[in-house]
Amino acid sequence: xxxxxxxxxxxxxxxxxxxxxxxxxxxxxxxxxxxxxxxxxxxxxxxxxxxxxxxxxxxxxxxxxxxxxxxxxxxxxxxxxxxxxxxxxxxxxxxxxxxxxxxxxxxxxxxxxxxxxxxxxxxxxxxxxxxxxxxxxxxxxxxxxxxxxxxxxxxxxxxxxxxxxxxxxxxxxxxxxxxxxxxxxxxxxxxxxxxxxxxxxxxxxxxxxxxxxxxxxxxxxxxxxxxxxxxxxxxxxxxxxxxxxxxxxxxxxxxxxxxxxxxxxxxxxxxxxxxxxxxxxxxxxxxxxxxxxxxxxxxxxxxxxxxxxxxxxxxxxxxxxxxxxxxxxxxxxxxxxxxxxxxxxxxxxxxxxxxxxxxxxxxxxxxxxxxxxxxxxxxxxxxxxxxxxxxxxxxxxxxxxxxxxxxxxxxxxxxxxxxxxxxxxxxxxxxxxxxxxxxxxxxxxxxxxxxxxxxxx
Numbered sequence: 001x002x003x004x005x006x007x008x009x010x011x012x013x014x015x016x017x018x019x020x021x022x023x024x025x026x027x028x029x030x031x032x033x034x035x036x037x038x039x040x041x042x043x044x045x046x047x048x049x050x051x052x053x054x055x056x057x058x059x060x061x062x063x064x065x066x067x068x069x070x071x072x073x074x075x076x077x078x079x080x081x082x083x084x085x086x087x088x089x090x091x092x093x094x095x096x097x098x099x100x101x102x103x104x105x106x107x108x109x110x111x112x113x114x115x116x117x118x119x120x121x122x123x124x125x126x127x128x129x130x131x132x133x134x135x136x137x138x139x140x141x142x143x144x145x146x147x148x149x150x151x152x153x154x155x156x157x158x159x160x161x162x163x164x165x166x167x168x169x170x171x172x173x174x175x176x177x178x179x180x181x182x183x184x185x186x187x188x189x190x191x192x193x194x195x196x197x198x199x200x201x202x203x204x205x206x207x208x209x210x211x212x213x214x215x216x217x218x219x220x221x222x223x224x225x226x227x228x229x230x231x232x233x234x235x236x237x238x239x240x241x242x243x244x245x246x247x248x249x250x251x252x253x254x255x256x257x258x259x260x261x262x263x264x265x266x267x268x269x270x271x272x273x274x275x276x277x278x279x280x281x282x283x284x285x286x287x288x289x290x291x292x293x294x295x296x297x298x299x300x301x302x303x304x305x306x307x308x309x310x311x312x313x314x315x316x317x318x319x320x321x322x323x324x325x326x327x328x329x330x331x332x333x334x335x336x337x338x339x340x341x342x343x344x345x346x347x348x349x350x351x352x353x354x355x356x357x358x359x360x361x362x363x364x365x366x367x368x369x370x371x372x373x374x375x376x377x378x379x380x381x382x383x384x385x386x387x388x389x390x391x392x393x394x395x396x397x398x399x400x401x402x403x404x405x406x407x408x409x410x411x412x413x414x415x416x417x418x419x420x421x422x423x424x425x426x427x428x429x430x431x432x433x434x435x436x437x438x439x440x441x442x443x444x445x446x447x448x449x450x451x452x453x454x455x456x457x
Contacts, residue, residue, distance in 0.1 A: 002057040006049050008069050009207065009290050009312040011298060013180070016055075016062055017046035019456070022418075024250045029260060031445045032243035033234040034182055035293035037263060042179075042452065051291050069314070071283035073276040075324040083327055084336045090319055091310060091337075092120050095203065098308035099126060103199035105305060106130045106154065107188075110144030110351025112334045113205030117310065119342040121203065122152040129198040131157040133187065135394060144351050151344045157198065165190045166395045167404040170451065176303050179452035181296040182444040184391040188300045195304045202301045206294050207311040210285055211320050214278045214329035221277035227265050230284060235260075238442035242427060249423055278325050286317070335361075392440040396431075405443070408450045415450040 026040035039047040052069040108114045108130045132145035142158040149156035247256040273280040301307045338346040346358040353361040431439035
């Protein structure tokens with residue numbers, strides 16, 4: 001007998017049960033949205049342990065489970081500056097407990113989550129090695145990360161993600177993430193051999209952008225409107241078409257779109273935060289998106305060094321439930337924390353609001369941003385070389401990449417037993433000859449299912 005307590009937002013998924021018959025309905029959902037929903041897995045008899053639950057496991061089966069936390073919206077009205085101070089104390093306490101005096105590996109971007117971590121780590125006087133990466137042939141995404149590292153006096157490493165890096169690592173990646181995420185997203189896999197040199201523990205900024213922002217919907221959004229909003233957020237381009245095709249190919253009962261809609265609706269009803277649609281959708285994403293998509297890709301980091309994720313801490317989740325939505329909207333708390341703790345970081349351009357920083361970002365509207373928009377448009381016209389902007393372009397575009405992709409799609413006999421060859425050929429043709437952007441997700445999911453088929457042999 002084993003007792004297991006799962007965090008409110010867990011770092012990793014734990015699966016219990018036997019790998020017997022495939023759960024085709026669950027795989028269709030996976031094809032549409034890129035992650036398994038709720039406690040689904042590839043198998044009907046195997047389940048993922050749910051967040052915020054305590055389990056008793058006996059003979060590799062769940063014998064009992066109890067929920068110990070339910071997402072809620074219980075706002076405590078107080079001034080924003082007081083909330084920011086509460087956040088500072090909590091955030092820095094969590095980071096200090098998580099990393100201790102170890103040398104920290106810190107991924108940096110031009111956004112707010114890792115920048116907020118950088119401010120906390122600099123304030124705590126931790127030893128930090130920072131890094132960032134950009135696509136080969138793409139925009140220099142390391143530009144702002146370098147500035148943040150320099151302001152904090154952190155040693156900094158910048159890398160270029162090479163074209164086609166996936167193919168000589170794909171089977172290793174399949175073992176790491178167990179094929180629970182498509183393979184073009186975990187770019188960190190490109191440098192998996194390098195991380196150990198940088199430090200002893202990762203401090204990762206995942207999920208800050210979800211917890212510390214609104215969901216962009218009216219507070220009085222109806223339940224059906226919330227279902228529609230979530231579907232728009234989670235269903236990938238081409239994903240619905242692939243899922244519908246697989247549903248029919250496997251001769252499943254009913255209609256896939258109705259099945260998915262009803263499942264999302266039931267999960268929202270069980271959350272039950274009627275006074276705030278934003279809080280309810282945030283809870284949905286934290287219960288189902290973070291544990292089943294985000295933490296799947298965290299496994300790449302964890303394969304090298306221990307990981308810490310301060311925004312996943314139970315205390316942070318409890319804190320979020322007490323904050324009025326008007327203060328969560330627009331990332332106000334993180335912005336004011338950075339201004340308070342390290343103004344030099346707040347003065348660095350916020351990548352999502354270029355060319356403005358955290359003191360000026362509210363000017364990112366007409367007419368204030370017009371000069372930058374004109375400059376960017378002229379620059380794009382003058383720079384005729386194609387810019388790599390998407391993960392899949394590095395993996396699927398080009399003769400060598402296409403040959404590797406076709407090998408996995410058409411030369412894997414176990415995959416052909418799972419999905420008819422004409423279905424695979426149809427989506428590959430649409431990706432190649434019709435609309436590569438729209439069908440890139442479909443092809444990436446088929447690639448993932450091909451690796452799964454081989455792995456389960």
